Amino acid sequence: MAEEIRVPINSDHDIVIARQKGRALMVSLGFTSVDSTLVATAISELARNIVTYAKHGEIIVKSIDGHHRAGVLVIAQDDGPGIANIQLAMRDGFSTSGSLGMGLPGARRMMDEFEIISEPGRGTTVRTKKWAR
């Protein structure tokens, strides 16, 4: 099993592929079933945001080394419209698409580290990590 996966995101079908490949990588790296499910669910939310707001983008999942523990880094990147107000986007229940608005804040709760880089017109990159317990 490769230590890194890259999944182009162009449709709702790719959301399923990204989370399945992400989970498979987690399991192969020895993460628990709970952690693998949390990361797979976070990937699903991030990939759906790409499809909803940017149409096209990419999910990258790779193993990383911390201090004496294994981790994974999930990168979700797109060249879409970007996020005008990141603080608002991270708030539970806020959505500009009619969704539940739980995707980004929920993904942050499921992961250990979470960072969004975005500017209107310049796309969005989310970098988020999960460490083995």
Added chain:
Amino acid sequence: MEVPILKQGGFLIATIQAALTDADLLHLRSALAQQVVRFRSRAVIVDVTALDVMDSFASRTLREIAHIIRLRGAETVIVGIQPEVAFAMVQLGLTLEGVATSLDLEEGLAYLNQKTKRTS
């Protein structure tokens, strides 16, 4: 991947067998809304045992299914949410409020038999 819907007496049983795309979930929603009318069903069971991820879209669609079925005067119960999936749903902030859930198909059938007894 279309979800098979089995008619069992006054109940409809939809068993999800593999990961579903958003389009699959929306198709399930309209199929159940139509069949509950066509078969005059009293209740719907959605078995999600095979789902290893329940994200916000899946959760929202299941809640919509339950609400639509309720407006048709029938009951809905979601069965088989896996422990890891339940854990992730709570962290996401999705708890399927107002939707009946049961451990598995057997429990779901027992719940519905009890619930729909008076109206049968």
